[in-house]
Amino acid sequence: MCAALCLFFLPTRASNAIFTALEQSQDAIEITSEDQVIQYVNPAYESIMGYQQGELIGKEIIEVPKSEKNKPDLLETINSCILKGKEWQGIYYAKKKNGDNIQQNVKITPVIGQGGKIRHYVSINRPLNDNNKSEKSTERVQAESQTDIQSSKHKDRRKGSLDVKSITSRGSDGSSQRRHSSMARIHSMTIEAPITKVINIINQAQESSPMPVAEALDRVLEILRTTELYSPQLGTKDEDPHTNDLVGGLMTDGLRRLSGNEYILATKQPHHLPSHLATPLSLNDIPPRIAQTMETEASWDFDIFNLEAATMKRPLTFLGLKIFSRFGVCEFLNCPEATLRSWLQVIEANYHSSNSYHNSTHAADVLHATAYFLCKERVKQSLDPIDEVAALIAATVHDVDHPGRTNSFLCNAGSELAILYNDTAVLESHHAALAFQLTTRDDKCNIFKHIERNEYRTLRQAIIDMVLATEMTKHFEHVNKFVNSINKPLAALEENGGNSDEESVKSVLTSPENRILVKRMLIKCADISNPCRPLELCIEWAGRISEEYFAQTDEEKRQGLPVVMPVFDRNTCSIPKSQISFIDYFITDMFDAWDAFADLPNLMQHLDNNFKYWKGLDERKLHSLRPPPE
Ligand code: AMP
Numbered sequence: 001m002c003a004a005l006c007l008f009f010l011p012t013r014a015s016n017a018i019f020t021a022l023e024q025s026q027d028a029i030e031i032t033s034e035d036q037v038i039q040y041v042n043p044a045y046e047s048i049m050g051y052q053q054g055e056l057i058g059k060e061i062i063e064v065p066k067s068e069k070n071k072p073d074l075l076e077t078i079n080s081c082i083l084k085g086k087e088w089q090g091i092y093y094a095k096k097k098n099g100d101n102i103q104q105n106v107k108i109t110p111v112i113g114q115g116g117k118i119r120h121y122v123s124i125n126r127p128l129n130d131n132n133k134s135e136k137s138t139e140r141v142q143a144e145s146q147t148d149i150q151s152s153k154h155k156d157r158r159k160g161s162l163d164v165k166s167i168t169s170r171g172s173d174g175s176s177q178r179r180h181s182s183m184a185r186i187h188s189m190t191i192e193a194p195i196t197k198v199i200n201i202i203n204q205a206q207e208s209s210p211m212p213v214a215e216a217l218d219r220v221l222e223i224l225r226t227t228e229l230y231s232p233q234l235g236t237k238d239e240d241p242h243t244n245d246l247v248g249g250l251m252t253d254g255l256r257r258l259s260g261n262e263y264i265l266a267t268k269q270p271h272h273l274p275s276h277l278a279t280p281l282s283l284n285d286i287p288p289r290i291a292q293t294m295e296t297e298a299s300w301d302f303d304i305f306n307l308e309a310a311t312m313k314r315p316l317t318f319l320g321l322k323i324f325s326r327f328g329v330c331e332f333l334n335c336p337e338a339t340l341r342s343w344l345q346v347i348e349a350n351y352h353s354s355n356s357y358h359n360s361t362h363a364a365d366v367l368h369a370t371a372y373f374l375c376k377e378r379v380k381q382s383l384d385p386i387d388e389v390a391a392l393i394a395a396t397v398h399d400v401d402h403p404g405r406t407n408s409f410l411c412n413a414g415s416e417l418a419i420l421y422n423d424t425a426v427l428e429s430h431h432a433a434l435a436f437q438l439t440t441r442d443d444k445c446n447i448f449k450h451i452e453r454n455e456y457r458t459l460r461q462a463i464i465d466m467v468l469a470t471e472m473t474k475h476f477e478h479v480n481k482f483v484n485s486i487n488k489p490l491a492a493l494e495e496n497g498g499n500s501d502e503e504s505v506k507s508v509l510t511s512p513e514n515r516i517l518v519k520r521m522l523i524k525c526a527d528i529s530n531p532c533r534p535l536e537l538c539i540e541w542a543g544r545i546s547e548e549y550f551a552q553t554d555e556e557k558r559q560g561l562p563v564v565m566p567v568f569d570r571n572t573c574s575i576p577k578s579q580i581s582f583i584d585y586f587i588t589d590m591f592d593a594w595d596a597f598a599d600l601p602n603l604m605q606h607l608d609n610n611f612k613y614w615k616g617l618d619e620r621k622l623h624s625l626r627p628p629p630e
């Protein structure tokens with residue numbers, strides 16, 4: 001790192017001031033890297049030594065001509081001192097660019113970086129006024145001065161002074177001035193980043209803090225300087241293998257690419273309307289058996305698998321019609337019900353019924369949970385009608401064309417989708433993009449056709465944001481942002497004497513940034529709410545996701561691909577253990593936070609029961625979904 005760049009990590013004002021001090025100093029200052037490559041010389045150095053900065057930066061010290069007037073072993077002595085991390089101070093002859101020798105009082109200070117290694121050497125050189133001093137006296141000072149810093153510190157107080165004007169009036173040297181001012185500009189640009197502002201505020205607070213606080217803030221700074229601020233750091237050794245595999249499988253993508261094996265997904269055309277299936281003309285035409293199954297859809301305990309059976313695996317179209325009608329989506333979009341119906345059918349046809357988990361029943365389940373959450377008082381206070389419509393559409397499309405394989409798998413396999421989306425949020429990007437392609441390419445199913453352009457843009461942005469929020473690599477980021485920006489401020493307002501200030505609560509709930517966080521949390525919780533469903537439904541979902549993971553492991557083995565989640569091997573996997581890990585790692589904290597916001601006692605009760613159920617099986621060392629029959 002360029003030494004000047006180190007200054008960026010200082011508090012704003014302090015770093016500017018220190019940079020100015022360097023530039024204005026009358027001492028010639030030179031900064032080198034640990035391997036003694038010149039990284040910076042100040043204007044005084046240029047002026048005294050006759051070099052331009054550009055001629056020296058990047059050169060090794062050893063390449064710069066040396067004066068023959070120094071004692072032959074002096075350089076060796078200096079090096080042996082500073083390489084040990086000790087400061088050296090003494091008199092030294094330097095050779096100017098024009099060949100003249102100049103006698104200077106030199107102080108070289110090694111700068112130790114984090115981890116105790118030398119990172120730079122700072123050399124401060126003050127020309128001695130009396131250039132005619134005898135070599136004898138020089139030698140004497142040299143002998144005395146070496147490492148004897150304290151005694152020599154005040155020996156060479158400068159008598160004369162360098163002509164300050166000669167530095168500050170370097171205006172004639174246009175290029176040099178430009179260089180310095182652009183350096184200052186970069187300097188102030190970089191420190192404008194929000195994280196730098198945060199670091200600066202902490203730095204400044206440290207200056208006036210007692211030692212224990214300053215030390216605690218040091219640790220805070222260390223964490224802030226890392227890039228992965230939202231992902232918990234999972235220990236490598238003793239961590240439970242189920243958690244490890246779930247984290248590895250769900251929270252990583254291209255980074256885990258271990259093999260160059262090619263896996264090309266079956267390239268297929270998106271599905272069109274399935275003409276052979278009888279489809280309802282409108283809500284009124286829904287067959288009575290299906291209508292009856294959906295009567296309880298407003299309840300959390302609604303059984304989606306009954307609907308799956310009653311609709312012959314097309315629950316999304318039917319439930320979509322009912323829920324969208326309940327929320328007045330057609331009125332909002334100004335679209336005929338027939339268009340909504342066609343749209344639901346096209347979207348459902350593009351879910352893979354062959355996936356055991358990521359099929360249209362999962363989408364219908366997420367739509368159901370989304371609709372349930374949208375009816376909660378706090379959520380209603382926070383969101384606008386357009387947010388509700390966006391959430392319902394996002395839930396419907398959020399896993400469309402899911403291939404039943406994880407992002408890690410697609411990246412490892414070099415699939416077409418992974419190539420298209422650069423190994424980044426591959427599936428979620430595909431779900432969102434395909435949803436809009438399917439919707440807009442045919443007027444018959446274009447539910448957006450009749451809304452105003454700006455409204456479409458807002459809606460589209462919100463849908464994309466929510467679908468992308470279901471990507472598990474961002475799980476902790478979304479949850480933590482929600483807790484910090486919404487849960488905590490609301491709790492603080494409520495604590496203020498109980499009768500919280502309505503206006504402040506409203507502004508927390510409805511600010512545009514917070515509404516985005518609420519929508520992300522809502523779809524995330526809806527997406528992985530299966531551990532909060534009634535026990536029988538929870539068990540069914542656990543069986544389905546396990547089967548999908550097993551099928552992936554089977555294929556990885558068949559294709560010689562890296563096995564992303566080795567614990568999900570159908571021959572050895574403990575499903576109860578995997579569910580305990582999933583709940584512990586991803587679910588508990590997230591639903592605690594969501595419950596604190598939306599008030600969901602029923603879900604929390606189920607979660608508790610279900611967790612105990614898996615624990616019970618695990619304590620009996622059972623690996624299956626259910627205990628064997630008595
Ligand atoms: P999505 O692909 O949008 O459904 O994202 C949710 C992720 O959570 C998926 O990768 C699922 O595999 C995972 N998931 C959901 N439910 C469970 C569960 N009960 N056990 C383990 N993983 C799950």
Ligand code: ZN
Pocket residue numbers: 362366398399470527
């Ligand atoms: Zn999903």
